[in-house]
Amino acid sequence: xxxxxxxxxxxxxxxxxxxxxxxxxxxxxxxxxxxxxxxxxxxxxxxxxxxxxxxxxxxxxxxxxxxxxxxxxxxxxxxxxxxxxxxxxxxxxxxxxxxxxxxxxxxxxxxxxxxxxxxxxxxxxxxxxxxxxxxxxxxxxxxxxxxxxxxxxxx
Amino acid sequence: xxxxxxxxxxxxxxxxxxxxxxxxxxxxxxxxxxxxxxxxxxxxxxxxxxxxxxxxxxxxxxxxxxxxxxxxxxxxxxxxxxxxxxxxxxxxxxxxxxxxxxxxxxxxxxxxxxxxxxxxxxxxxxxxxxxxxxxxxxxxxxxxxxxxxxxxxxx
DNA sequence: ACAAGATAATATGTGCGCTTACTATAAGCG
DNA sequence: CGCTTATAGTAAGCGCACATATTATCTTGT
Numbered sequence: 442x443x444x445x446x447x448x449x450x451x452x453x454x455x456x457x458x459x460x461x462x463x464x465x466x467x468x469x470x471x472x473x474x475x476x477x478x479x480x481x482x483x484x485x486x487x488x489x490x491x492x493x494x495x496x497x498x499x500x501x502x503x504x505x506x507x508x509x510x511x512x513x514x515x516x517x518x519x520x521x522x523x524x525x526x527x528x529x530x531x532x533x534x535x536x537x538x539x540x541x542x543x544x545x546x547x548x549x550x551x552x553x554x555x556x557x558x559x560x561x562x563x564x565x566x567x568x569x570x571x572x573x574x575x576x577x578x579x580x581x582x583x584x585x586x587x588x589x590x591x592x593x594x595x596x
Numbered sequence: 597x598x599x600x601x602x603x604x605x606x607x608x609x610x611x612x613x614x615x616x617x618x619x620x621x622x623x624x625x626x627x628x629x630x631x632x633x634x635x636x637x638x639x640x641x642x643x644x645x646x647x648x649x650x651x652x653x654x655x656x657x658x659x660x661x662x663x664x665x666x667x668x669x670x671x672x673x674x675x676x677x678x679x680x681x682x683x684x685x686x687x688x689x690x691x692x693x694x695x696x697x698x699x700x701x702x703x704x705x706x707x708x709x710x711x712x713x714x715x716x717x718x719x720x721x722x723x724x725x726x727x728x729x730x731x732x733x734x735x736x737x738x739x740x741x742x743x744x745x746x747x748x749x750x751x
Numbered sequence: 752a753c754a755a756g757a758t759a760a761t762a763t764g765t766g767c768g769c770t771t772a773c774t775a776t777a778a779g780c781g
Numbered sequence: 782c783g784c785t786t787a788t789a790g791t792a793a794g795c796g797c798a799c800a801t802a803t804t805a806t807c808t809t810g811t
Contacts, residue, residue: 461743463621465739465742468743469617483795504760514797518760519761520797541807566612573741580613581616591624639766659790668768
């Protein structure tokens with residue numbers, strides 16, 4: 442190593458937390474995709490359906506609110522919710538107070554599917570993080586401080 | 597809470613490691629995008645350019661090998677490398693031994709750009725993981741065990 | 752009451768991860 | 782030698798994250 446080809450601080454990508462984060466996130470997405478496949482849901486569809494099911498019990502949801510709750514981009518939220526509507530899992534009716542907005546309600550089929558899918562997702566999640574065993578709590582704490590330390594300006 | 601709308605084990609998504617992983621990965625991608633913008637590179641372009649620069653000093657690289665080294669999907673690798681070629685950062689010449697393959701070499705412009713970009717990426721990385729301070733080492737160790745515990749069958 | 756700014760939803764377009772399918776060629780084996 | 786299998790690269794297409802821009806409507810300040 443007389444003259445390294447790149448002025449990097451690390452001896453390779455395997456030690457870069459960002460590179461590892463990217464790989465792990467991809468692996469997790471792959472696993473989730475497989476876990477959700479039997480239910481005909483994509484990850485985003487599941488997140489929005491589950492969020493709508495969970496919070497729909499408490500408040501009248503709009504797409505903007507769902508986007509905020511789920512962390513999914515408003516454009517993607519719009520698109521995915523239309524897919525969920527086409528699948529008969531939710532309904533998008535004109536909002537009674539605000540004609541700009543759509544009121545989102547989960548159908549019975551949507552609720553039933555969400556109940557089944559959430560079990561599969563939590564199983565997949567548990568399997569994915571199993572290598573960490575009891576350290577998972579520590580990881581969650583680290584993740585939470587990363588989320589806080591890297592908030593977007595808005596929201 | 598007489599009857600929760602979903603049979604979930606957690607009190608909300610904020611405690612799910614998978615959900616947090618997804619959010620953090622998105623936030624990291626956003627930051628990398630901004631960091632690389634001045635260099636006209638996307639994340640995948642940077643990874644492939646840096647990998648090619650790094651390992652190109654040691655061996656004759658093919659697209660398949662680069663895909664393997666970088667962890668980027670072969671299809672995406674093909675596509676991104678053509679973009680890098682169009683930008684004059686790499687060259688894709690027919691492989692001397694194997695006519696199916698392309699031999700990838702980094703141009704001087706590519707090497708120079710990689711050297712500058714890698715600094716920006718490492719700065720962005722450091723800033724992103726700064727909230728963890730010295731715990732970053734611990735996180736890297738956790739990430740490594742997750743990568744090992746969730747390998748794909750192939751590779 | 753009215754103008755100015757914020758907000759809800761959507762159109763359009765880019766890039767990427769991934770899948771499936773295809774061509775061409777290499778490598779192994781009887 | 783010829784057959785099978787594996788491999789390198791590509792085409793086409795889906796879904797999502799994101800950026801930018803548009804339309805319609807709400808909200809706020811004066």
